[in-house]
Amino acid sequence: MEGELKAQANYWATSAVFDVDTRREIQGLLDEGNSQELKERFYKDLEFGTGGMRGILGAGTSRMNIYNVRKATQAFADHINEFFPERSDKSIAISYDSRRFSRDFAEATAEVMAANGIKAYITKELRPTPMLSFMVRYFKCVGGVCVTASHNPPNYNGYKVYWETGGQIVPPHDQAVIDRYSKLKAYEDIKVMSFSKGLEKGLIEEVGRELDDSYFERVAELRGFTDGAPIKIVYTPLHGTGAFPVEKALNMFGFQDVISVPEQRDPNGDFPTVKFPNPEDPEALKMAIDLGRSLDADLIMGTDPDTDRIGIVVKEGDDYTILNGNQIGCLLVDYVLSSQKALGKLPDNPLVIKTIVTTDLQEKIATHYGASCEETLTGFKWICQLVEDIEAGRVKPYRKYVCGGEESFGFLAGSFVRDKDAVSACCIAAEMISHYKAKGLTCSDVLDQMYRRHGVYMESLKTVTLPGMEGAAKISAMMDRLRSTPPREITGISVLKMRDLQTSQEYEQIDGKFQPTDQVPLPSSNVLQFTLEDGSKISARPSGTEPKIKFYFSVPKDIDADADDQTLNAAKDDCTNRLQLLESTFASMTQ
DSSP states (O other), X not given: OOHHHHHHHHHHHHXXXXXXXXXXXXXXXXXXXXXXXXXXXXXXXXXXXXXXXXXXXXXXXXSBOHHHHHHHHHHHHHHHHHHOTTOSSOXXXXXXXXXXXXXXXXXXXXXXXXXTTOEEXXXXXXXXXXXXXXXXXXXXXXXXXXXXXXXXXXXXXXXXXXXXXXXXXXTTHHHHHHHHHHHOOOGGGSOXXXXXXXXXXXXXXXXXXXXXXXXXXXXXXXXOOOOOOOOOEEEEOTTSSOHHHHHHHHHHTTOOOEEXXXXXXXXXXXXXXXXXXXXXXXXXXXXXXXXHHHHTOSEEEEEOTTSOBEEEEEEETTEEEEOOHHHHHHHHHHHHHHHXXXXXXXXXXXXXXXXXXXXXXHHHHHHHTTOEEEEEOSSHHHHHHHHXXXXXXXXXXXXXXXXXXXXXXXXXXXXXSOSOOHHHHHHHHHHHHHHHHHTTOOHHHHHHHHHHHHOEEEEEEEEEEOOHHHHHHHHHHHHHHHHHSOOSEETTEEEEEEEETTTTEEEEEETTEEEEEEEOOSOOOSOEEEEETTSOEEEEEEOSSSSEEEEEEEEEEOOOTTOOHHHHHHHHHHHHHHHHHHHHHHHHHTO
């Protein structure tokens, strides 16, 4: 074992700053001579990625534990105090999900903030990510923290960091916190005030109904068409934070026939009924789908533990159709724009925002309703930062954000929340299904209308999980190979362009070589995107929060607006076949 790594392990095994159980856990690994496990726990510090800090629970510098939560909070507090030196009313908003130790980590965050002279508003009960974002803005805080690992497995927890905008932290603030975090070596130097003392001194305040009522009041403003047919809804919060806010919001929108899956309704950080609490995974929705079938439900919805992602399953004829993230986003964008336009609520200069790996069909939909469409890096924090920049006048011309989404099952309508919001998305989805049911339309019917109007778009996602230090090295090597020797053709189709978001450079293939052409007007990010001659796109992106690399595939095909069903179905089949070929070919290229 390397000297520095062993010194770190010995420090964790012997220092009185760590509790007895933590010291015993590390000492046990040292006594066993388990060098591989010790390497995994101490080879790096937890990193801030697209969603903040997230990791496997356990003792060690690379693990999620109360000491690293305190360390991250001290770094965040130091940055806040330096950045807002004149503000005497500095405060922070804190919420937490149902995961193991989430309340403990939330209280630890409040204790460190209070010790640094920053008032901490903390929710009395678990509350989802979108309500934390709203909370930052409602209480005029300088930042916020949501303790959650979103849809990760049960052995994970995390720490999402928010700025005064209500959006997740972005440059330069994220790097400033990271730099401070990496320089903090002695956990003894972290300031901590007991929770009870913080309450007594007014530096910690628990919040409840005032926050809830204010948030739901704003959600109610998103109501669109009210002429829909009655529908039966089955919903699952997947053991997370969603039961209270989603059920209440749906009732507020007029949906009373809502049945939550009883085995998955109560918060439980072990997520005992699912392998992964991720509504992107159809397997996670199996219990909800089974219940929906037995009750003849019109709509089945699921949300992840922090209720920012939404999964949707709809009844079509005698069967149920599982919608993917791009389909959900397109349906919701189309419904919000069409309903606001019909009701005279669509603002002047309306704006839709999507991410670079989200289907280009969203841009076509936006244009159809007279809205402009911008794209950002992957991660909803970039969507919300663009909203903030436009509202602050830093990006011109001014446009009014209406809605936007990303392929990873995130959607946001309105701007009173600055993160994806599955609470309001569930309400809009229910209203949409009710509206289309009254018109005798299914979601597939509406998607087919879009395809005839804008062309067929089909997308897929391939995720490769490579955990640990060795996995991180493999992911890095994959990206290095693609960057240094980009493919000139894929499945026999020429690659026209490559965008390297890390260098913000776009390249065109000219005479078999990629020549730099335009700059990409986006922040630097480790993403590569290839555009083929037939309009297909392939994007490669290592996850910022998980040990994964993701490959995104998109295939378009133009058809006539008056194409018959046979022609439309043939176009969809062609796109599906091309997707499968791209996936298999690209997978072999990146091995």
